[in-house]
Amino acid sequence: MVSRAVMQQASDYSSQASSSSIADASDFSADMMIEAAWGQLRERLRDRLGETAYRRWIEPVDGKISKDESGQAILTMAVPTRFMRDWIEAHYGDVIRMLWVQVVKKGDVLFVVNSPLAGGIQDQAMAGSSDRAYEAASMPKMEPVAPAAFPSQVSSLASDEAPLDPRFTFENFVVGKPNELAYAAARRVADTETPTFNPLFLYGGSGLGKTHLMHAIAWQIRRNFPNRRVIYMSAEKFMYQFVRALRFKDTVSFKDQFRSVDVLMIDDVQFIGGKDTTQEEFFHTFNALVDRNRQVIVSADKSPQDLDRVEERLRSRLGWGLVADLHPANYELRLGILQAKASKMGCAVPDKVIEFLGHKITSNVRELEGALNRIIAHSQLVGRTISLEMTQEVLADVLRSSERRITIDEIQKKVAEHYNIRVADMHSARRARAVARPRQVAMYLAKQLTPRSLPEIGRKFGGRDHTTVIHAVRKIEELSAYDPTFREDVDLLRRLLQG
Numbered sequence: 001m002v003s004r005a006v007m008q009q010a011s012d013y014s015s016q017a018s019s020s021s022i023a024d025a026s027d028f029s030a031d032m033m034i035e036a037a038w039g040q041l042r043e044r045l046r047d048r049l050g051e052t053a054y055r056r057w058i059e060p061v062d063g064k065i066s067k068d069e070s071g072q073a074i075l076t077m078a079v080p081t082r083f084m085r086d087w088i089e090a091h092y093g094d095v096i097r098m099l100w101v102q103v104v105k106k107g108d109v110l111f112v113v114n115s116p117l118a119g120g121i122q123d124q125a126m127a128g129s130s131d132r133a134y135e136a137a138s139m140p141k142m143e144p145v146a147p148a149a150f151p152s153q154v155s156s157l158a159s160d161e162a163p164l165d166p167r168f169t170f171e172n173f174v175v176g177k178p179n180e181l182a183y184a185a186a187r188r189v190a191d192t193e194t195p196t197f198n199p200l201f202l203y204g205g206s207g208l209g210k211t212h213l214m215h216a217i218a219w220q221i222r223r224n225f226p227n228r229r230v231i232y233m234s235a236e237k238f239m240y241q242f243v244r245a246l247r248f249k250d251t252v253s254f255k256d257q258f259r260s261v262d263v264l265m266i267d268d269v270q271f272i273g274g275k276d277t278t279q280e281e282f283f284h285t286f287n288a289l290v291d292r293n294r295q296v297i298v299s300a301d302k303s304p305q306d307l308d309r310v311e312e313r314l315r316s317r318l319g320w321g322l323v324a325d326l327h328p329a330n331y332e333l334r335l336g337i338l339q340a341k342a343s344k345m346g347c348a349v350p351d352k353v354i355e356f357l358g359h360k361i362t363s364n365v366r367e368l369e370g371a372l373n374r375i376i377a378h379s380q381l382v383g384r385t386i387s388l389e390m391t392q393e394v395l396a397d398v399l400r401s402s403e404r405r406i407t408i409d410e411i412q413k414k415v416a417e418h419y420n421i422r423v424a425d426m427h428s429a430r431r432a433r434a435v436a437r438p439r440q441v442a443m444y445l446a447k448q449l450t451p452r453s454l455p456e457i458g459r460k461f462g463g464r465d466h467t468t469v470i471h472a473v474r475k476i477e478e479l480s481a482y483d484p485t486f487r488e489d490v491d492l493l494r495r496l497l498q499g
Protein backbone atom coordinates (compact mmCIF):
# COMPACT_ATOMS: atom_id res chain seq x y z
CA MET A 1 0.00 0.00 0.00
CA VAL A 2 1.27 3.44 -0.82
CA SER A 3 1.10 5.62 2.24
CA ARG A 4 -0.48 9.03 2.23
CA ALA A 5 2.89 10.61 2.79
CA VAL A 6 4.28 9.09 -0.35
CA MET A 7 1.24 10.03 -2.34
CA GLN A 8 1.55 13.55 -1.10
CA GLN A 9 5.20 13.61 -2.03
CA ALA A 10 4.35 12.17 -5.39
CA SER A 11 1.75 14.75 -6.16
CA ASP A 12 4.05 17.51 -4.97
CA TYR A 13 6.50 16.18 -7.43
CA SER A 14 3.94 16.19 -10.15
CA SER A 15 3.37 19.90 -9.77
CA GLN A 16 7.08 20.50 -10.02
CA ALA A 17 7.47 18.16 -12.91
CA SER A 18 5.92 20.55 -15.36
CA SER A 19 8.61 23.14 -14.79
CA SER A 20 11.70 21.03 -14.23
CA SER A 21 12.62 17.58 -15.30
CA ILE A 22 14.63 15.06 -13.38
CA ALA A 23 17.62 15.49 -15.61
CA ASP A 24 18.24 19.07 -14.57
CA ALA A 25 17.51 18.82 -10.87
CA SER A 26 20.37 18.65 -8.39
CA ASP A 27 21.48 15.12 -7.53
CA PHE A 28 20.12 15.00 -4.03
CA SER A 29 16.64 16.19 -4.84
CA ALA A 30 16.73 14.20 -8.07
CA ASP A 31 17.04 11.04 -6.00
CA MET A 32 14.09 12.01 -3.90
CA MET A 33 12.07 12.93 -6.92
CA ILE A 34 12.88 9.65 -8.53
CA GLU A 35 11.61 7.81 -5.50
CA ALA A 36 8.50 9.93 -5.58
CA ALA A 37 8.17 9.22 -9.28
CA TRP A 38 7.88 5.50 -8.63
CA GLY A 39 5.14 6.24 -6.13
CA GLN A 40 3.43 8.48 -8.57
CA LEU A 41 3.61 5.95 -11.34
CA ARG A 42 2.00 3.37 -9.09
CA GLU A 43 -0.78 5.75 -8.16
CA ARG A 44 -1.50 6.40 -11.81
CA LEU A 45 -1.43 2.72 -12.55
CA ARG A 46 -3.84 2.03 -9.74
CA ASP A 47 -6.14 4.58 -11.24
CA ARG A 48 -5.73 3.28 -14.73
CA LEU A 49 -5.95 -0.45 -14.12
CA GLY A 50 -8.40 -0.50 -11.25
CA GLU A 51 -7.84 -1.85 -7.79
CA THR A 52 -8.06 -5.56 -8.62
CA ALA A 53 -5.64 -5.59 -11.52
CA TYR A 54 -3.38 -3.23 -9.67
CA ARG A 55 -3.24 -5.47 -6.63
CA ARG A 56 -2.63 -8.56 -8.67
CA TRP A 57 -0.07 -7.29 -11.13
CA ILE A 58 1.56 -4.13 -9.93
CA GLU A 59 1.70 -4.39 -6.17
CA PRO A 60 4.10 -7.36 -6.19
CA VAL A 61 6.48 -5.48 -8.45
CA ASP A 62 9.73 -4.25 -7.06
CA GLY A 63 10.77 -1.01 -8.71
CA LYS A 64 14.39 0.10 -8.97
CA ILE A 65 15.44 3.28 -10.65
CA SER A 66 18.76 4.17 -12.14
CA LYS A 67 19.99 6.83 -14.49
CA ASP A 68 21.89 6.10 -17.64
CA GLU A 69 24.60 8.30 -19.16
CA SER A 70 22.13 10.34 -21.15
CA GLY A 71 20.18 11.19 -17.99
CA GLN A 72 17.25 8.91 -18.75
CA ALA A 73 15.51 7.52 -15.69
CA ILE A 74 15.46 3.77 -16.20
CA LEU A 75 12.82 2.01 -14.19
CA THR A 76 13.50 -1.67 -13.68
CA MET A 77 10.36 -3.48 -12.75
CA ALA A 78 11.25 -6.76 -11.13
CA VAL A 79 8.54 -9.36 -10.69
CA PRO A 80 8.69 -12.74 -8.99
CA THR A 81 8.05 -14.94 -12.01
CA ARG A 82 8.59 -15.16 -15.70
CA PHE A 83 4.91 -15.66 -16.33
CA MET A 84 4.08 -12.45 -14.54
CA ARG A 85 6.81 -10.60 -16.33
CA ASP A 86 5.50 -11.66 -19.72
CA TRP A 87 1.94 -10.95 -18.82
CA ILE A 88 2.60 -7.51 -17.39
CA GLU A 89 4.76 -6.53 -20.30
CA ALA A 90 2.26 -7.76 -22.88
CA HIS A 91 -0.78 -6.19 -21.27
CA TYR A 92 0.44 -3.16 -19.44
CA GLY A 93 3.84 -2.56 -20.96
CA ASP A 94 2.66 0.24 -23.22
CA VAL A 95 0.72 2.01 -20.59
CA ILE A 96 3.50 1.70 -18.03
CA ARG A 97 6.05 3.14 -20.44
CA MET A 98 3.71 5.93 -21.42
CA LEU A 99 3.00 6.90 -17.83
CA TRP A 100 6.62 6.61 -16.82
CA VAL A 101 7.64 9.06 -19.50
CA GLN A 102 4.90 11.39 -18.39
CA VAL A 103 6.21 11.27 -14.85
CA VAL A 104 9.96 11.58 -15.44
CA LYS A 105 10.05 13.22 -18.89
CA LYS A 106 13.01 11.14 -20.08
CA GLY A 107 12.97 7.49 -19.27
CA ASP A 108 12.44 3.89 -20.15
CA VAL A 109 11.16 0.78 -18.45
CA LEU A 110 12.69 -2.69 -18.25
CA PHE A 111 10.81 -5.75 -17.10
CA VAL A 112 12.86 -8.43 -15.39
CA VAL A 113 12.36 -11.51 -13.30
CA ASN A 114 13.52 -11.18 -9.74
CA SER A 115 14.40 -14.64 -8.56
CA PRO A 116 14.71 -14.80 -4.79
CA LEU A 117 16.83 -17.93 -5.12
CA ALA A 118 19.55 -16.05 -6.89
CA GLY A 119 19.00 -12.85 -4.91
CA GLY A 120 18.51 -9.41 -6.40
CA ILE A 121 17.41 -8.42 -9.82
CA GLN A 122 18.59 -10.43 -12.72
CA ASP A 123 17.62 -10.89 -16.24
CA GLN A 124 15.28 -13.62 -17.23
CA ALA A 125 17.99 -15.17 -19.37
CA MET A 126 20.05 -15.71 -16.25
CA ALA A 127 17.17 -16.61 -14.01
CA GLY A 128 16.98 -19.90 -15.82
CA SER A 129 14.57 -22.52 -14.62
CA SER A 130 14.64 -21.54 -10.97
CA ASP A 131 11.83 -19.04 -11.41
CA ARG A 132 9.45 -21.75 -12.42
CA ALA A 133 9.79 -23.50 -9.09
CA TYR A 134 9.33 -20.21 -7.33
CA GLU A 135 6.31 -19.45 -9.41
CA ALA A 136 4.53 -22.54 -8.18
CA ALA A 137 5.40 -21.86 -4.58
CA SER A 138 4.70 -18.19 -4.48
CA MET A 139 1.49 -17.77 -6.37
CA PRO A 140 -1.04 -20.10 -4.85
CA LYS A 141 -3.68 -17.41 -4.75
CA MET A 142 -3.51 -16.49 -8.38
CA GLU A 143 -6.16 -17.88 -10.61
CA PRO A 144 -4.62 -20.46 -12.90
CA VAL A 145 -4.64 -18.65 -16.21
CA ALA A 146 -2.90 -20.01 -19.22
CA PRO A 147 -1.05 -17.30 -21.10
CA ALA A 148 -2.80 -18.46 -24.26
CA ALA A 149 -6.12 -17.41 -22.80
CA PHE A 150 -5.07 -13.82 -23.32
CA PRO A 151 -4.96 -12.90 -26.98
CA SER A 152 -1.89 -11.01 -27.95
CA GLN A 153 -2.58 -7.31 -27.83
CA VAL A 154 0.13 -6.45 -30.24
CA SER A 155 -1.21 -7.67 -33.52
CA SER A 156 -4.19 -5.61 -34.54
CA LEU A 157 -5.95 -2.59 -33.38
CA ALA A 158 -9.21 -4.28 -32.60
CA SER A 159 -7.54 -6.45 -30.00
CA ASP A 160 -5.99 -3.35 -28.50
CA GLU A 161 -9.28 -2.24 -27.10
CA ALA A 162 -9.30 -2.49 -23.37
CA PRO A 163 -11.43 -5.38 -22.13
CA LEU A 164 -14.75 -4.41 -20.59
CA ASP A 165 -15.24 -4.97 -16.90
CA PRO A 166 -18.26 -7.25 -16.44
CA ARG A 167 -19.21 -5.45 -13.22
CA PHE A 168 -19.48 -2.08 -14.91
CA THR A 169 -23.06 -2.26 -16.18
CA PHE A 170 -26.02 0.09 -15.93
CA GLU A 171 -27.71 -2.37 -13.60
CA ASN A 172 -24.83 -2.04 -11.17
CA PHE A 173 -24.71 1.71 -11.35
CA VAL A 174 -26.47 3.43 -8.47
CA VAL A 175 -28.09 6.68 -9.52
CA GLY A 176 -28.46 9.71 -7.31
CA LYS A 177 -28.54 13.47 -7.64
CA PRO A 178 -24.78 13.83 -8.13
CA ASN A 179 -24.66 11.56 -11.19
CA GLU A 180 -28.18 11.53 -12.63
CA LEU A 181 -27.41 13.72 -15.62
CA ALA A 182 -24.38 11.68 -16.64
CA TYR A 183 -26.34 8.49 -16.16
CA ALA A 184 -29.31 9.68 -18.22
CA ALA A 185 -27.05 10.85 -21.00
CA ALA A 186 -25.15 7.56 -21.02
CA ARG A 187 -28.39 5.60 -21.24
CA ARG A 188 -29.65 7.74 -24.07
CA VAL A 189 -26.48 7.23 -26.05
CA ALA A 190 -26.61 3.48 -25.49
CA ASP A 191 -30.26 3.13 -26.41
CA THR A 192 -30.46 5.18 -29.59
CA GLU A 193 -28.82 4.47 -32.88
CA THR A 194 -28.52 8.01 -34.18
CA PRO A 195 -26.55 10.31 -31.93
CA THR A 196 -28.62 12.93 -30.13
CA PHE A 197 -25.57 14.66 -28.73
CA ASN A 198 -22.18 14.25 -30.18
CA PRO A 199 -19.80 14.01 -28.51
CA LEU A 200 -20.95 13.02 -25.08
CA PHE A 201 -18.37 14.43 -22.73
CA LEU A 202 -18.37 12.92 -19.24
CA TYR A 203 -16.25 14.53 -16.62
CA GLY A 204 -15.63 14.33 -12.90
CA GLY A 205 -12.97 13.57 -10.32
CA SER A 206 -11.22 10.26 -10.00
CA GLY A 207 -13.26 7.32 -8.79
CA LEU A 208 -16.69 8.81 -9.46
CA GLY A 209 -17.85 6.39 -12.14
CA LYS A 210 -16.73 7.68 -15.54
CA THR A 211 -15.14 4.45 -16.63
CA HIS A 212 -18.04 2.51 -15.17
CA LEU A 213 -20.52 4.48 -17.29
CA MET A 214 -18.46 4.08 -20.44
CA HIS A 215 -18.23 0.33 -20.02
CA ALA A 216 -21.94 0.24 -19.29
CA ILE A 217 -22.63 2.03 -22.56
CA ALA A 218 -20.49 -0.49 -24.41
CA TRP A 219 -22.24 -3.46 -22.79
CA GLN A 220 -25.62 -2.01 -23.53
CA ILE A 221 -24.82 -1.30 -27.17
CA ARG A 222 -23.56 -4.83 -27.54
CA ARG A 223 -26.91 -6.01 -26.27
CA ASN A 224 -29.08 -3.57 -28.22
CA PHE A 225 -27.19 -3.40 -31.48
CA PRO A 226 -24.81 -6.33 -31.76
CA ASN A 227 -23.66 -5.24 -35.19
CA ARG A 228 -22.41 -1.86 -34.17
CA ARG A 229 -18.67 -1.64 -33.85
CA VAL A 230 -17.61 -0.13 -30.56
CA ILE A 231 -14.09 0.79 -29.54
CA TYR A 232 -13.32 1.67 -25.96
CA MET A 233 -9.81 2.79 -25.24
CA SER A 234 -7.85 4.94 -22.85
CA ALA A 235 -6.42 8.13 -24.26
CA GLU A 236 -2.96 6.86 -23.45
CA LYS A 237 -3.48 3.78 -25.49
CA PHE A 238 -4.75 5.89 -28.33
CA MET A 239 -1.65 8.03 -28.17
CA TYR A 240 0.61 5.06 -27.94
CA GLN A 241 -1.06 3.37 -30.90
CA PHE A 242 -0.66 6.45 -32.94
CA VAL A 243 2.97 6.98 -32.07
CA ARG A 244 3.67 3.38 -32.92
CA ALA A 245 1.84 3.68 -36.21
CA LEU A 246 3.99 6.70 -37.01
CA ARG A 247 7.11 4.77 -36.19
CA PHE A 248 6.10 1.91 -38.44
CA LYS A 249 4.82 4.30 -41.07
CA ASP A 250 1.45 2.68 -40.85
CA THR A 251 -0.77 5.62 -40.10
CA VAL A 252 -3.14 4.86 -42.94
CA SER A 253 -4.44 1.65 -41.47
CA PHE A 254 -4.43 3.24 -38.04
CA LYS A 255 -6.78 5.90 -39.33
CA ASP A 256 -8.93 3.52 -41.30
CA GLN A 257 -9.52 1.26 -38.37
CA PHE A 258 -10.58 4.07 -36.11
CA ARG A 259 -12.69 5.72 -38.69
CA SER A 260 -14.69 2.63 -39.45
CA VAL A 261 -16.15 2.37 -35.96
CA ASP A 262 -19.72 3.25 -35.04
CA VAL A 263 -18.99 4.26 -31.49
CA LEU A 264 -15.63 5.49 -30.28
CA MET A 265 -15.01 5.92 -26.58
CA ILE A 266 -11.84 7.47 -25.31
CA ASP A 267 -11.33 7.45 -21.57
CA ASP A 268 -9.29 10.04 -19.65
CA VAL A 269 -8.56 12.46 -22.47
CA GLN A 270 -6.80 14.79 -20.07
CA PHE A 271 -3.76 12.63 -20.86
CA ILE A 272 -3.91 13.48 -24.52
CA GLY A 273 -2.55 16.93 -23.80
CA GLY A 274 0.91 17.91 -24.89
CA LYS A 275 1.78 15.86 -27.92
CA ASP A 276 0.82 18.02 -30.86
CA THR A 277 0.74 15.35 -33.53
CA THR A 278 -1.42 13.03 -31.45
CA GLN A 279 -3.81 15.83 -30.64
CA GLU A 280 -3.96 16.65 -34.28
CA GLU A 281 -4.72 13.04 -35.14
CA PHE A 282 -7.29 12.77 -32.40
CA PHE A 283 -8.93 15.92 -33.66
CA HIS A 284 -9.16 14.59 -37.22
CA THR A 285 -10.41 11.19 -36.16
CA PHE A 286 -12.94 12.89 -33.99
CA ASN A 287 -14.16 15.19 -36.77
CA ALA A 288 -14.32 12.37 -39.29
CA LEU A 289 -16.53 10.33 -36.97
CA VAL A 290 -18.81 13.15 -35.90
CA ASP A 291 -19.23 14.28 -39.49
CA ARG A 292 -20.38 10.80 -40.41
CA ASN A 293 -22.80 10.82 -37.54
CA ARG A 294 -20.93 8.23 -35.52
CA GLN A 295 -21.13 8.49 -31.77
CA VAL A 296 -18.09 9.72 -29.88
CA ILE A 297 -17.90 9.53 -26.09
CA VAL A 298 -15.09 11.06 -24.18
CA SER A 299 -14.26 11.25 -20.49
CA ALA A 300 -11.89 13.46 -18.57
CA ASP A 301 -11.24 14.61 -15.04
CA LYS A 302 -11.98 18.20 -16.05
CA SER A 303 -14.47 20.06 -18.19
CA PRO A 304 -13.44 20.72 -21.81
CA GLN A 305 -12.53 24.35 -21.10
CA ASP A 306 -10.29 23.31 -18.24
CA LEU A 307 -8.22 20.81 -20.20
CA ASP A 308 -5.16 22.97 -20.01
CA ARG A 309 -2.79 21.09 -22.25
CA VAL A 310 -5.28 20.61 -25.03
CA GLU A 311 -5.38 22.87 -28.05
CA GLU A 312 -8.09 25.46 -28.16
CA ARG A 313 -9.92 24.15 -31.24
CA LEU A 314 -10.04 20.62 -29.84
CA ARG A 315 -11.23 21.92 -26.50
CA SER A 316 -14.07 23.83 -28.04
CA ARG A 317 -14.94 20.93 -30.32
CA LEU A 318 -15.16 18.60 -27.33
CA GLY A 319 -17.73 20.88 -25.77
CA TRP A 320 -20.08 20.89 -28.76
CA GLY A 321 -22.26 18.00 -27.75
CA LEU A 322 -23.46 17.32 -24.26
CA VAL A 323 -21.13 17.97 -21.37
CA ALA A 324 -22.29 16.02 -18.31
CA ASP A 325 -20.47 16.11 -15.02
CA LEU A 326 -20.35 13.61 -12.19
CA HIS A 327 -20.30 15.23 -8.77
CA PRO A 328 -18.83 13.58 -5.71
CA ALA A 329 -21.36 11.24 -4.13
CA ASN A 330 -23.38 12.79 -1.32
CA TYR A 331 -24.22 10.86 1.83
CA GLU A 332 -27.44 9.49 0.38
CA LEU A 333 -25.75 8.15 -2.74
CA ARG A 334 -22.90 6.72 -0.69
CA LEU A 335 -25.42 4.76 1.35
CA GLY A 336 -27.19 3.57 -1.79
CA ILE A 337 -23.92 2.38 -3.31
CA LEU A 338 -22.86 0.58 -0.14
CA GLN A 339 -26.20 -1.16 0.17
CA ALA A 340 -26.20 -2.21 -3.47
CA LYS A 341 -22.66 -3.58 -3.27
CA ALA A 342 -23.24 -5.41 -0.02
CA SER A 343 -26.37 -7.12 -1.28
CA LYS A 344 -24.67 -7.92 -4.59
CA MET A 345 -21.97 -9.70 -2.64
CA GLY A 346 -24.65 -11.51 -0.69
CA CYS A 347 -23.37 -10.11 2.53
CA ALA A 348 -25.33 -8.98 5.54
CA VAL A 349 -23.72 -5.74 6.56
CA PRO A 350 -25.42 -4.07 9.52
CA ASP A 351 -27.00 -0.67 8.85
CA LYS A 352 -24.79 0.85 11.51
CA VAL A 353 -21.69 -0.18 9.58
CA ILE A 354 -23.09 1.10 6.29
CA GLU A 355 -23.92 4.44 7.89
CA PHE A 356 -20.53 4.62 9.52
CA LEU A 357 -18.75 4.05 6.21
CA GLY A 358 -21.04 6.51 4.45
CA HIS A 359 -20.11 9.16 6.98
CA LYS A 360 -16.42 8.47 7.12
CA ILE A 361 -15.38 7.72 3.59
CA THR A 362 -16.27 10.72 1.55
CA SER A 363 -13.43 10.94 -0.94
CA ASN A 364 -14.78 8.89 -3.83
CA VAL A 365 -16.71 5.76 -4.74
CA ARG A 366 -13.59 3.74 -5.42
CA GLU A 367 -12.38 4.21 -1.85
CA LEU A 368 -15.82 3.51 -0.50
CA GLU A 369 -15.96 0.26 -2.41
CA GLY A 370 -12.45 -0.63 -1.33
CA ALA A 371 -13.37 -0.17 2.32
CA LEU A 372 -16.46 -2.33 2.02
CA ASN A 373 -14.52 -5.04 0.19
CA ARG A 374 -11.93 -5.05 2.90
CA ILE A 375 -14.33 -5.63 5.75
CA ILE A 376 -16.24 -8.28 3.82
CA ALA A 377 -13.04 -10.09 2.87
CA HIS A 378 -11.84 -9.88 6.45
CA SER A 379 -15.05 -11.27 7.87
CA GLN A 380 -15.03 -14.14 5.38
CA LEU A 381 -11.39 -14.98 5.93
CA VAL A 382 -11.41 -15.05 9.70
CA GLY A 383 -15.06 -16.00 10.08
CA ARG A 384 -16.00 -12.96 12.10
CA THR A 385 -19.38 -11.24 11.87
CA ILE A 386 -19.27 -7.70 10.63
CA SER A 387 -19.72 -5.18 13.41
CA LEU A 388 -18.88 -1.57 14.02
CA GLU A 389 -15.90 -2.43 16.22
CA MET A 390 -14.54 -4.85 13.68
CA THR A 391 -14.96 -2.23 10.93
CA GLN A 392 -13.07 0.38 12.92
CA GLU A 393 -10.30 -2.09 13.56
CA VAL A 394 -9.95 -3.33 10.01
CA LEU A 395 -10.08 0.12 8.51
CA ALA A 396 -7.94 1.83 11.12
CA ASP A 397 -5.40 3.08 8.58
CA VAL A 398 -7.98 4.35 6.09
CA LEU A 399 -9.93 6.09 8.81
CA ARG A 400 -6.85 7.72 10.26
CA SER A 401 -5.87 9.22 6.97
CA SER A 402 -9.39 10.46 6.31
CA GLU A 403 -9.33 12.06 9.71
CA ARG A 404 -6.39 14.19 8.79
CA ARG A 405 -6.09 16.98 11.30
CA ILE A 406 -7.61 20.12 9.92
CA THR A 407 -6.64 23.31 11.71
CA ILE A 408 -8.72 26.40 12.33
CA ASP A 409 -6.07 28.46 10.56
CA GLU A 410 -6.48 26.35 7.45
CA ILE A 411 -10.24 26.73 7.61
CA GLN A 412 -10.01 30.49 7.97
CA LYS A 413 -7.62 30.73 5.09
CA LYS A 414 -9.66 28.58 2.72
CA VAL A 415 -12.95 30.22 3.58
CA ALA A 416 -11.48 33.71 3.22
CA GLU A 417 -10.03 32.73 -0.15
CA HIS A 418 -13.33 31.28 -1.25
CA TYR A 419 -15.35 34.38 -0.38
CA ASN A 420 -12.63 36.69 -1.46
CA ILE A 421 -12.16 38.45 1.85
CA ARG A 422 -9.02 39.01 3.91
CA VAL A 423 -8.00 36.39 6.48
CA ALA A 424 -7.72 39.27 8.94
CA ASP A 425 -11.49 39.69 8.69
CA MET A 426 -11.90 36.36 10.41
CA HIS A 427 -10.58 38.02 13.55
CA SER A 428 -11.86 41.53 13.02
CA ALA A 429 -14.89 43.11 14.63
CA ARG A 430 -16.47 44.09 11.31
CA ARG A 431 -20.10 43.12 11.10
CA ALA A 432 -20.86 43.78 7.46
CA ARG A 433 -22.69 40.78 5.95
CA ALA A 434 -19.94 40.31 3.35
CA VAL A 435 -17.46 39.40 6.05
CA ALA A 436 -19.76 38.25 8.85
CA ARG A 437 -21.31 35.41 6.84
CA PRO A 438 -18.01 33.88 5.71
CA ARG A 439 -16.80 34.17 9.30
CA GLN A 440 -19.83 32.20 10.42
CA VAL A 441 -19.18 29.59 7.77
CA ALA A 442 -15.62 29.26 9.04
CA MET A 443 -16.82 28.88 12.65
CA TYR A 444 -19.31 26.27 11.58
CA LEU A 445 -16.64 24.31 9.70
CA ALA A 446 -14.27 24.65 12.65
CA LYS A 447 -16.91 23.05 14.85
CA GLN A 448 -17.53 20.30 12.32
CA LEU A 449 -14.05 19.48 11.22
CA THR A 450 -11.89 20.01 14.31
CA PRO A 451 -12.12 18.63 17.83
CA ARG A 452 -11.88 22.17 19.27
CA SER A 453 -14.37 23.29 21.89
CA LEU A 454 -16.71 26.22 21.38
CA PRO A 455 -14.69 28.61 23.60
CA GLU A 456 -11.48 27.61 21.83
CA ILE A 457 -13.07 28.33 18.48
CA GLY A 458 -14.38 31.66 19.74
CA ARG A 459 -10.89 32.64 20.86
CA LYS A 460 -9.46 31.83 17.44
CA PHE A 461 -11.96 34.20 15.86
CA GLY A 462 -10.72 37.39 17.45
CA GLY A 463 -11.59 36.42 21.02
CA ARG A 464 -15.31 36.00 20.51
CA ASP A 465 -17.61 34.44 23.04
CA HIS A 466 -18.67 30.79 22.70
CA THR A 467 -22.29 31.88 22.31
CA THR A 468 -21.29 33.67 19.12
CA VAL A 469 -19.99 30.37 17.81
CA ILE A 470 -23.21 28.58 18.73
CA HIS A 471 -25.15 31.28 16.97
CA ALA A 472 -22.96 30.91 13.88
CA VAL A 473 -23.42 27.14 13.77
CA ARG A 474 -27.21 27.47 14.04
CA LYS A 475 -27.31 30.18 11.42
CA ILE A 476 -25.36 28.11 8.92
CA GLU A 477 -27.47 25.02 9.56
CA GLU A 478 -30.58 27.09 9.06
CA LEU A 479 -29.36 28.65 5.83
CA SER A 480 -28.23 25.28 4.51
CA ALA A 481 -31.64 23.82 5.17
CA TYR A 482 -33.54 26.13 2.89
CA ASP A 483 -30.90 27.32 0.43
CA PRO A 484 -29.43 24.45 -1.60
CA THR A 485 -26.92 26.70 -3.35
CA PHE A 486 -25.58 27.84 -0.05
CA ARG A 487 -25.44 24.28 1.21
CA GLU A 488 -23.46 23.21 -1.84
CA ASP A 489 -21.08 26.05 -1.26
CA VAL A 490 -20.43 24.95 2.29
CA ASP A 491 -20.13 21.32 1.17
CA LEU A 492 -17.60 22.31 -1.40
CA LEU A 493 -15.51 24.07 1.22
CA ARG A 494 -15.74 21.06 3.46
CA ARG A 495 -14.54 18.79 0.70
CA LEU A 496 -11.71 21.12 -0.18
CA LEU A 497 -10.58 21.06 3.42
CA GLN A 498 -10.90 17.33 3.77
CA GLY A 499 -9.31 16.58 0.42
Ligand code: ADP
Pocket (backbone or CB within 6 Å): 167, 168, 172, 173, 174, 175, 179, 204, 205, 206, 207, 208, 209, 210, 211, 212, 213, 337, 365, 366, 369
Ligand atom coordinates in the same frame (compact mmCIF):
# COMPACT_ATOMS: atom_id res chain seq x y z
P1 ADP B 1 -13.48 6.94 -12.71
O1 ADP B 1 -13.32 6.32 -14.06
O2 ADP B 1 -14.40 8.12 -12.70
O3 ADP B 1 -12.18 7.25 -12.04
P2 ADP B 1 -14.64 4.39 -12.05
O4 ADP B 1 -15.69 4.35 -13.09
O5 ADP B 1 -13.44 3.55 -12.26
O6 ADP B 1 -14.19 5.88 -11.75
O7 ADP B 1 -15.33 4.03 -10.65
C1 ADP B 1 -14.58 3.63 -9.52
C2 ADP B 1 -15.29 2.51 -8.81
O8 ADP B 1 -16.47 3.00 -8.21
C3 ADP B 1 -15.71 1.41 -9.75
O9 ADP B 1 -15.54 0.18 -9.13
C4 ADP B 1 -17.18 1.68 -10.00
O10 ADP B 1 -17.90 0.51 -10.24
C5 ADP B 1 -17.61 2.31 -8.70
N1 ADP B 1 -18.69 3.28 -8.87
C6 ADP B 1 -18.58 4.59 -9.16
N2 ADP B 1 -19.78 5.18 -9.21
C7 ADP B 1 -20.70 4.23 -8.95
C8 ADP B 1 -22.14 4.20 -8.85
N3 ADP B 1 -22.86 5.31 -9.02
N4 ADP B 1 -22.72 3.03 -8.56
C9 ADP B 1 -22.00 1.91 -8.37
N5 ADP B 1 -20.66 1.86 -8.44
C10 ADP B 1 -20.00 3.00 -8.73
Ligand code: MG
Pocket (backbone or CB within 6 Å): 047, 210, 211, 212, 267, 268
Ligand atom coordinates in the same frame (compact mmCIF):
# COMPACT_ATOMS: atom_id res chain seq x y z
MG1 MG C 1 -11.58 5.90 -15.10
